[in-house]
Amino acid sequence: MGRIFVVDLEGRIYKCKFCKTHLALADDLVSRGFHCRRGKAYLFNKVVNVTVGPQEERAMLSGMHTVADIFCCCCGQIVGWKYEAAHEESQKYKEKKFVLERGRIVDGVDTEFYIDTRPTISDTEDA
Numbered sequence: 001m002g003r004i005f006v007v008d009l010e011g012r013i014y015k016c017k018f019c020k021t022h023l024a025l026a027d028d029l030v031s032r033g034f035h036c037r038r039g040k041a042y043l044f045n046k047v048v049n050v051t052v053g054p055q056e057e058r059a060m061l062s063g064m065h066t067v068a069d070i071f072c073c074c075c076g077q078i079v080g081w082k083y084e085a086a087h088e089e090s091q092k093y094k095e096k097k098f099v100l101e102r103g104r105i106v107d108g109v110d111t112e113f114y115i116d117t118r119p120t121i122s123d124t125e126d127a
């Protein structure tokens with residue numbers, strides 16, 4: 001325990017806005033139509049590199065849910081929540097899925113962000 005293993009995702013990914021840790025794949029995006037108190041939110045089948053907080057009952061627009069806040073495992077910022085259970089039958093599809101707040105994640109294909117940090121060899125005579 002104590003050692004944090006960070007999972008690297010490939011493809012179109014959503015990352016923590018604060019520390020750029022990979023959080024979810026666009027392939028696992030279920031819905032962009034979610035809202036939270038701070039604005040838009042996305043529903044995902046699964047996310048990685050998060051820690052799940054204690055469960056609590058929360059009254060949402062769509063009814064009572066048992067949810068748990070989720071936090072980036074690297075910087076500790078809250079990034080969304082997990083639906084542990086839904087009380088309404090029509091909301092059951094959300095169970096065990098994750099919501100990431102749009103304002104707390106950034107998206108992109110990772111290769112766009114690669115910066116070449118290799119040192120430039122400038123003193124080679126016979127290049």
Ligand SMILES: [Zn+2]
Binds near residue numbers: 072
């Ligand atoms: Zn983070």
